[in-house]
Amino acid sequence: IYQSFGPQDTPRQGPELERAVGAFPGTVVRAQAMVKIGTGPDIELFEMHGPEQAQPVRASDFGITHFGVYTDDIDASVERFEKAGGTSLTAPRAIPYATEKGPGNKVCYCRMPWGTTIEFITTPDRMAYHDQTDLRRWQDED
Template structure:
């Protein structure tokens, strides 16, 4: 995966949060707030935006390990609330962490809210010593999962295929 795109209400606040919560770094701005807004039928058709939506800023962020995060600050007449994990569509993205407690502490200090504390993975195909996960919400509503998989998992006995891990 190259990157995920997230629509946020305030690009500077979202950037600060990602830097503080995940040690992310801004790479470049595709659209700066000082640039003319990107609007009209062309971006509406290309991106399937609601009529009248204005793209006011776009920034690509780099995580230490994993895909980038592209932030889109948009203003539009039909913006909805962020999805919950029970809604259709992309519901969360997961960040692999070595120290899940430290990652949660950094996330909460930056303004994120956890749904629960770390717990063993819930599916029998993924259990293993120290294999933990938990979910939280970023200040603008995007759901993130923290996951740590230091041990092999039972599914590995049945296939040569493996889940992605940052060190493999």
């Protein structure tokens, strides 16, 4: 659907990024893109490089690297997640990418008790990428 940033842009790195997404110190994010798969949920892809970077998980391994869940009420969702034993890496915060910014658009990365990272996201407001394409991120219409 769109690329938030790529090799031509300044890489994302530093303590704030590491804390916000739970990355190993020294991690550098070189690119991020949103991919549309049919009419269902979208897949967000990152190109990350860092010290002590492990091999990608295999289908037979436990867990996944991270997945995102859309919510209409991110604050309530994160609160319920924490009450169930999860840990938020930051409070819900404004989405930092110019293509996704909007007054109420927020994201919060959290960690499950066993280590899997989950991203809670809400995008109730128009995003800048809407000016670039007619394709839209999936959002439940119920």
